[in-house]
Amino acid sequence: MTRATRDTRSIGAFEFECGESISELELAYETYGEFTGDNAVLVCHALTGSAHVASGPRGSESSPRSGDGGQHGDAAGQARAWWDAIVGPGKAIDTTEYFVVCVNVPGSCYGSTGPASIDPATDEPYGADFPPVTVTDWTRAQRRLLDDLGVSSLHAVVGGSVGGMNVLEWVKRYPDRVERAIPVATAARLDSQxxxxxxxxxxxxxxxxxxxxxxxxxxxxxxxxxxxxxxxxxxxxxxxxxxxxxxxxxxxxxxxxxxxxxxxxxxxxxxxxxxxxxxxxxxxxxxxxxxxxxxxxxxxAMDDYDLAAGHGSDADALAGFDGEVLCLSFTGDWHFTTDQAAALADAFRTAGVETAHHVIDSDHGHDAFLVEPENVGPPIADFLADGVAGRAVTDARTGTDRETAFAPVHASLFGD
The missing domain is CATH 1.10.1740.110 (Rna Polymerase Sigma Factor; Chain: A)
Structure with a gap:
């Protein structure tokens, strides 16, 4: 049985990128599997996601809890683990092999400190007095939590949508701590539309x-x-x-x-x-x-993110990374398009990074990365195991699919 835990931990005082500080930042997180020193995989959630990425064993600490749906720090509003089809024993991100960590980002309402949290200086909710938060702040906070957990390096960091931007910021800010990166259905920046x-x-x-x-x-x-x-x-x-x-x-x-x-x-x-x-x-x-x-x-935070910020180009921002990357995109996604993913993959290649861009044929839209595990799982599993040499990922040299037999699944994320 795979070990699963749910906890909240203070990382102490925290100064945000905007220059404002709070006296204590608490982060809600979940872990799955056993840490062996080199098998940690950080999963970054999307905009309104929580740390509850996968369901734990029945009766474990990560079973859904009752509560008011999140405004006071409970993840019960996402009782259905948001990537349960991908993360777990024997799944693409196999928790019998990898130690998986997912952290609720600062500014959210699923356990980590955010606008609904109590400001110790006033004993009232922060509200709009909470400091402006950025994807960089999420990444820095995650690094401090991982340090507290004794995780000094990541076998991989993976995330979709704005969670994919979180992945990119890890590669940009802490390139020596990441071996493999999987940005899914994301881009270097959001387009104007x-x-x-x-x-x-x-x-x-x-x-x-x-x-x-x-x-x-x-x-x-x-x-x-x-x-x-x-x-x-x-x-x-x-x-x-x-x-x-x-x-x-x-x-x-x-x-x-x-x-x-x-x-x-x-x-x-x-x-x-x-x-x-x-x-x-x-x-x-x-x-x-x-x-x-x-x-x-x-x-x-999502709208503000720009991979090239502080650098001359996206490729310059990625130049310090010497690991491998798998970009996943979906043909029906107009929120983060396949062209944007291709541009991101090109930036990685320009930076000298071993890169694969796997395009999944799907008409589901942006939600495809959440509801098409039959398409998403195989390239992730192969890349985690073998990097760009994985059989189900796109060839990093030619840009063509090695295996395209994954049929789209048309299911609703929001109902049965």
Whole structure:
């Protein structure tokens, strides 16, 4: 049985990249497997993910706990481990072989210190007084936690979406501590279209009267604004093809409840469509588990990230890394495109890094890295074991697939 633990640890005072400090930064984390000195794999979660990357043995410390869905530090809102199909005994990231660590990032609301946490100086939640946080801050905090755990080097660091940016920052900032890197469905920076959508999402939150300048704890939460922000995110994560296949223009069932915001009396004349019902249902579920301020902080961190910051180019930023890298991208992903992944792979190659770019044919969209384990698992497993020589990864020299027999899986991340 694979050992699994869940814990929260203070790394003491922490100065953020912005120059502001807090007296104590606590990090929630989970570990899976046994550490042997050279087998650590750090998994970096995506925007609204938690440290609960995989399910532990029944009855272990990492079993889901009851709670209020995250605003007071509980990961129960993600009781379904977010990458359970990839991480675990006998899976792509095999916890009988690797010691897997996943850390909830600062600024989140799943156990690590963030806007909803109590400021010891005031005995009140930080709210909007929490320091601005960056992907660099996430990486520095993770390194300090790993130091405390006695992990001085990583066999690999892997993550998807903004978690992939976290991977890139590890390679850039601590190249001597990483042997292999797997940035999945990510890029060196977010493009202007996605930055624009994120900006609208944040505006939805900050114009909700209940946001109250970020000081809403103990009162009504800005649920309407957060729901709209999350709906924009869902649209960005799905492709046109996947939305057409799943919803089309069908009207929702007669039991579906229309929830217009603001109330629109004329809406009753028109059909309440299946895609609208889907977005409303999942937005309602999201506001029960996530904190609006955290959403503001984490999307800003993602939008701000630029691999080349402080360097002349992406390749210059990666020049210190002498390990190997596997970039994974998906054809239906317009949030982080295959072209962006190809540019990232080219930057690694320009820096002299042994690089593979494996493109997975999928029409699911950005969420493919979460819901297509049959496609994602084999190249990750092969790369962890054999690097760019792995049979299921893209040839680093020719850029062509060695094995392309993985069929896309069309499943919903948000329902059965």
């Amino acid at each position: 996605c930055v624009a959508i994120d900006g609208i999402a944040r505006r939805a939150i900050t114009t909700d009267p209940d946001w109250n300048g970020g000081d809403y704890y103990g009162g009504p939460n800005p649920d309407d604004g957060l729901a709209l922000a999350r709906q924009l995110g869902h649209v960005m994560y799905l492709s046109k093809e996947s939305m057409a296949n799943k919803f089309g223009r069908r009207a929702a069932g007669r039991d579906a409840v229309r929830d217009t915001f603001p109330a629109d009396p004329a809406a009753g004349f028109f059909p309440y469509r299946d895609v609208e019902s889907y977005l409303d249902y999942n937005a309602d579920a999201f506001v029960d588990r996530f904190d609006a301020n955290s959403y503001l902080y984490l999307t800003r």
